[in-house]
Amino acid sequence: MEAKSHSSAIARTLAGCGLLVALLVSSRAHATPPCAVLGSKCPQPMNDETSRGLALGTGARASALSTSALAYNPAALALGRLYHIEGLVDYIPQAHAVALGGAVVDSSTSKIGAGIGLRGFLSGSEGLGGIDGRLGLAVPFSDAVSLGLSGRYINLTNTTVVPGKSVTTKVVHGFTMDASFRVQPVQMLQFSLATLNFVDLGSAYAPLYLVPSVAFALGQLVSVGADVLIDTTSYKKLTYTAGGGIELLAANTIPLRIGYAADLERSIQSLSAGIGYTDKTVGFDLSLQQQVSGGDATRVIGALRYYVH
Secondary structure: OHHHHHHHHHHHHHHHHHHHHHHHHHHHOOOOOOOOOOHHHOOOOOOOOOHHHHHOOOOOHHHOOHHHHHHHOHHHHHOOOOEEEEEEEEEEHHHOEEEEEEEEEEOOOOOOEEEEEEEEEEOOOOEEEEEEEEEEEEEEOOOOEEEEEEEEEEEEEEEEEEOOEEEEEEEEEEEEEEEEEEEEEEOOEEEEEEEEOOOOOOOOOOOOEEEEEEEEEEOOOEEEEEEEEEEOOOOOOOEEEEEEEEEEEEOOOEEEEEEEEEEOOOOEEEEEEEEEEEOOOEEEEEEEEEEEEOOOOEEEEEEEEEEOO
16 A cells, blocks of 8 residues: 555655656747847846745745745645735836835645735835735645646736936746646655746846755754756847855744855846844844846845745
């Protein structure tokens, strides 16, 4: 019986990975690289980020829970038996914008985990504006295996000021989808494989990614995660962003995080850090990411969560 269960788990794992790769291949077949002539000057993607994920470099996606699962790894929406409500402020000075957003994630009402989130980008006479929203669902096959799918609608414009007038350009617009598959073979180890934006929008702001991730935990106190974001559509070749982070829960209430990310094609390296507070009712996170090579961009995210369950 145990051997049969093990074989079934392996079959589900292979089927899930095969589905994600098939989605990636079918979507990439019609893509036209938006950065073919721009090289390292190609704009960086406007990825959905949470305060926890920003502090952990590339997100530590395999260990994502709650609202971070909605942003990075929809298969993890089925975890935790929780109901969380979050509001956030995302300050992006290089884009001359502030994003205000919120998310609700529920894995306690039903066996199917669900989440919904929306961000609105605000700017003055120039900068990034628009909305970015998503709805995600996850199905657990067991405590160790789950599959998730999310839909994303994004509509962003960029306004620049030239002598005598302002020029507004639509940089990305449309509906796309994410899918991910998560496996936890033992208590301390998690793997995930995701394909993001697999309905190709033809924009470097929302590229089609394949993202393998791994996370290792030492009890409830320390977690280490690493991710590789493989951009399959921005250039004529595959390009890579790699990184990860370490998370420590001090005094069972104060999460401390550090992270690193390297965009190899754009020659950009970033360091990040974050701190927070969590108890049985509320949680707060504040994170900073700073480019240290290839640019000087800064990003700051603050988030407040209420734990219904």
